[in-house]
Amino acid sequence: MNKPLTIAMPKGRIYEEAAALMKQAGYDLGAESEKSRKLILEFPEQNIQIMMAKPMDVVTYVEYGAADIGIAGKDVLLEQDRDVYEVLDLKISPCYIAVAGLPNQPLSRIAPKIATKYPKVASDYFREKGAQIEIIPLNGSIELAPLIGLADRIVDIVSTGRTLKENGLIEYEKIADITSRLIVNPVSYRLKSSEIDEMVQNLSDVMEVKSS
Numbered sequence: 596m597n598k599p600l601t602i603a604m605p606k607g608r609i610y611e612e613a614a615a616l617m618k619q620a621g622y623d624l625g626a627e628s629e630k631s632r633k634l635i636l637e638f639p640e641q642n643i644q645i646m647m648a649k650p651m652d653v654v655t656y657v658e659y660g661a662a663d664i665g666i667a668g669k670d671v672l673l674e675q676d677r678d679v680y681e682v683l684d685l686k687i688s689p690c691y692i693a694v695a696g697l698p699n700q701p702l703s704r705i706a707p708k709i710a711t712k713y714p715k716v717a718s719d720y721f722r723e724k725g726a727q728i729e730i731i732p733l734n735g736s737i738e739l740a741p742l743i744g745l746a747d748r749i750v751d752i753v754s755t756g757r758t759l760k761e762n763g764l765i766e767y768e769k770i771a772d773i774t775s776r777l778i779v780n781p782v783s784y785r786l787k788s789s790e791i792d793e794m795v796q797n798l799s800d801v802m803e804v805k806s807s
């Protein structure tokens with residue numbers, strides 16, 4: 596039997612939807628996989644192995660070939676711009692990246708402060724608009740920054756819009772729609788092309804049925 600396909604799965608909010616999609620495609624990762632504290636889970640009968648990774652780290656595991664395949668948000672791919680193939684839009688965990696801030700606050704012309712955990716996405720966006728900005732890097736609770744005067748705007752994920760609303764913030768501009776993507780290590784794609792193509796096809800088939 597060939598070496599198992601190694602898949603970096605994102606822990607956290609994407610996991611459930613991603614595992615459900617994998618199951619429909621014929622790869623049953625077991626009901627307990629997310630609750631387990633084990634980080635590597637083997638499924639020899641399906642010839643796969645999964646790694647439970649932080650969503651932001653999935654691309655790293657795949658780029659370095661520690662995993663053949665991974666599931667990552669497009670937000671992470673835009674931010675990290677790594678050497679991986681993005682082979683399929685899985686259309687799960689939809690959300691978008693937007694610029695937001697306090698209402699009625701025009702953006703100052705002189706290096707406004709932008710708080711974000713997506714410094715590259717934010718810099719690229721404002722550079723394209725010809726605006727010079729200062730990035731304030733944060734790891735979470737980004738919406739706090741404009742409330743306490745730390746930043747003029749934030750660049751962050753919006754899903755239901757609840758966090759913005761409950762903090763009295765408004766959306767100024769949408770930057771990019773986000774869904775989760777299947778990514779593949781380029782070398783793995785050459786060495787394990789038939790297994791990978793089969794998985795991509797199985798997932799595509801499920802998505803086609805869902806969208807019809």
Ligand SMILES: Nc1ncnc2c1ncn2[C@@H]1O[C@H](COP(=O)(O)OP(=O)(O)OP(=O)(O)O)[C@@H](O)[C@H]1O
Binds near residue numbers: 651668
């Ligand atoms: N409301 C949302 N907030 C953040 N990410 C979302 C949301 N809805 C969908 N996503 C998608 O889920 C992915 C993983 O988000 P998640 O919050 O689980 O990971 P994370 O950003 O590493 O969080 P944490 O650091 O809190 O563990 C994001 O990269 C994004 O593509």
Ligand SMILES: O=P(O)(O)OC[C@H]1O[C@H](OP(=O)(O)OP(=O)(O)O)[C@H](O)[C@@H]1O
Binds near residue numbers: 734
């Ligand atoms: O539009 P909503 O449905 O309210 O979702 C958006 C919020 O969810 C995410 O935060 P998360 O829950 O990951 O917490 P964090 O602040 O620790 O990043 C994101 O950074 C927003 O704050």
